[in-house]
Amino acid sequence: MSRLPEGVLREALIDTSAISANVRHLRQLTASEVIAVVKADGYGHGAVRSARAALDGGQNGTGAWDIDEALALRRAGIDAPILAWLHAPGARFAEAAGRGIELGVSSLDQLQAAAAAASGDRPVGVHLKLETGLGRNGLAPAAYATAFAEAARLERIGRLRVIGIFSHLSNASADDDRAAIGRFTDALALAASHGLAPQLRHIAASHAAIALPQSRFGCVRLGVSIYGLSPFPERTSADLGLRPAMTLRAAVAAVRRVPAGQGVSYGYRHRTAQESTLALVPAGYADGVPRAASGGAAVRIGGEVFPVAGRIAMDQFVVDVGDHPVAVGDEVVLFGDPTLGAPPVEAWADAAGTINYEIVTRIGPRVPRREVNA
16 A cells, blocks of 8 residues: 655645656647746646746746746746736836746737836847737737837837737637637738737647647647646546646545444535445645535545545545545545546546646645656
8 A cells, every 4th residue: 555755644746757748749749839837836736847847848938927926937947938928007027027037918008018128238028918809818909000010119129029929719619719810810910011020929728739720820838738637628638648747645644433324524414324434534625625526526545446425624534435444644646647547637626516727726835745757
């Protein structure tokens, strides 16, 4: 029976070799440059380790949510191009520009603020974000011509360098995404007519990068897929040639033999059907284990899969193992690589009524991450 290191109640194992392998595979699949997205602390895997692993896999750049995330990567020694695309109102870009952070620009005000951050003969690198139908941030279609003309002017006078033009798809349907791709293509032509020739054009995240070749434009932004998770509800990681990088596990903290009819956890949503053994797992919703999965998710102990019994609490939950032999300290695998026998993260997502992205991203700071290279 596998066991955790001495004194460890729970941990997330992060297989950095899986991240590297996933990036290599996706680069080959898409025949595109890859911006590896490590926002939200690398979808819960650790931003710095994920960025390094993606670099080992051949990524061309790194995507961060905001400037603070981007600067943290720089301070950790990530010297690859880093793009940060969401900014607070009135944000100042001088520090980011000084550290070579590329800025996603979604408004004329942000364009001017980026230009103001240029110093000496060093222009600020920007990616112009376009609204093409998702209804979120980005330059509105009515502002395209004005923004492109101003960006071209600022580029000519050495204040800016337009490295990229980008947008984002809804994944509502293939037809909706194709319509957005058409709007993006028209916008690129308009940008070219104003003298802009960006090195990078990117609209595809993981879903479209895999499913819609016409969305690739020579560069794709990959998030959940580099961590080995499928963006499709009907296709598994293995179907896509990906390896899940995170294994969430814990050590059995207590074992109790109970009679038939024993109520389990808050509200007694579960009562034992016969005399049984209950195993206490020291992980709960304070660690990111979703309370909504109570009574629906399952774990693996000693090669056998057992359902969560009753309500998941803040720090712990209970598994009814029947007559299966279980001891304090035994390994409990909540999710991991199903090709290695672990429950898939998607099973927890289904039980909680959410998606795999949320399950891995919400694993909290109380859970130590331990880097492995398998």
